Amino acid sequence: MKDYYKTLEVSKESSKEDIKKAYKKLARKYHPDLNPNNKVSEEKFKELSEAYEVLSDATRRKQYDAGEADLNGQHSGEHGPFYYESQQGDSSRYRDIFEDLFQGGFSSSSKNQRSPKKGRDYHFKMQVSFEDSILGAERVIAIPTGKNINVTIPPGLRNGQKLRFKNQGEDPGQGRQKGDMYVEMNVELSEKFVRIGDDIEVQVPVPFSKAILGGTILVPTVDGNIELNIPKGVSTGTKIRAKGKGVRKKENPGDLFAVVKVTIPKNVSKELEDAIKEWEHSNG
Secondary structure (H helix, E strand, C coil), X not given: CCCHHHHCCCCCCXXXXXXXXXXXXXXXXXXXXXXXXCHXXXXXXXXXXXXXXXXXXXXXXXXXXXXXXXXXXXXXXXXCCEEEEEECCCCHXXXXXXXXXXXXXXXXXXXXXXXXXXXXXXXXXXXXCHHHHHXXXXXXXXXXXXXXXEEEEXXXXXXXXEEEECCCCCCCCCCCCCCCEEEEEEXXXXXXXXXXXXXXXXXXXXXXHHHHHCEEEEEEECCEEEXXXXXXXXXXXXXXXXXXXXXXXXXXXXXXXXXXXXXXXCCCCHHHHHHHHHHHHHCC
């Protein structure tokens, strides 16, 4: 478990005011506006803010001391197929700290480039069917503010892909910048189809007779069945392409490949057996 007291250079007996003073001192030292393009300082500042977020709150500090704290400071709740995560805590705890921090020595442009008072980001996860990830779809989700947000699922969406919605996060008020909203997509697996790049493969059983004589068969796609021609003498593993029936991008859509699996009849008649023997003898 992270030692937040060590991070803030205070002891477990330190008062709330001591913790605040220590954070203010270290925040001034490592704040990104004072250390532009310095990744080490940026990470250190994040660690300091995480520690202060816990130790400045009496309830969370008590939980932390008991080893029961949620160290990420997050709350999760189910909302149908989505969930919401947001850092909790009273943002007013930071207000006077950063007002002091930015008094003197900072230009207005510096404040605008990286304001510590931006609203928190909202994070959701959305379940997406395999078919919707191929065809694209429209969804509506309700965020904690009660507002409905339209979400466009683009064709070709991949599992884990995140969509960003600017200024749809927390609104801290007082003219401060709103946070953003991120929706991470969890694409469900399909029992029928396998995606390979922008193409799709599907196994199709072909009767023994049709494999020999040729003909047409119905092949499933993500939006209905289509007919495909089976050439004479097709064998198991042969791939037959249906152009444009893969990922439905406007430009360069993927294809669907029907992978043939020749099925042998369980009951072989005497006539069929004799015909095969005669063919085998003739071509032996």
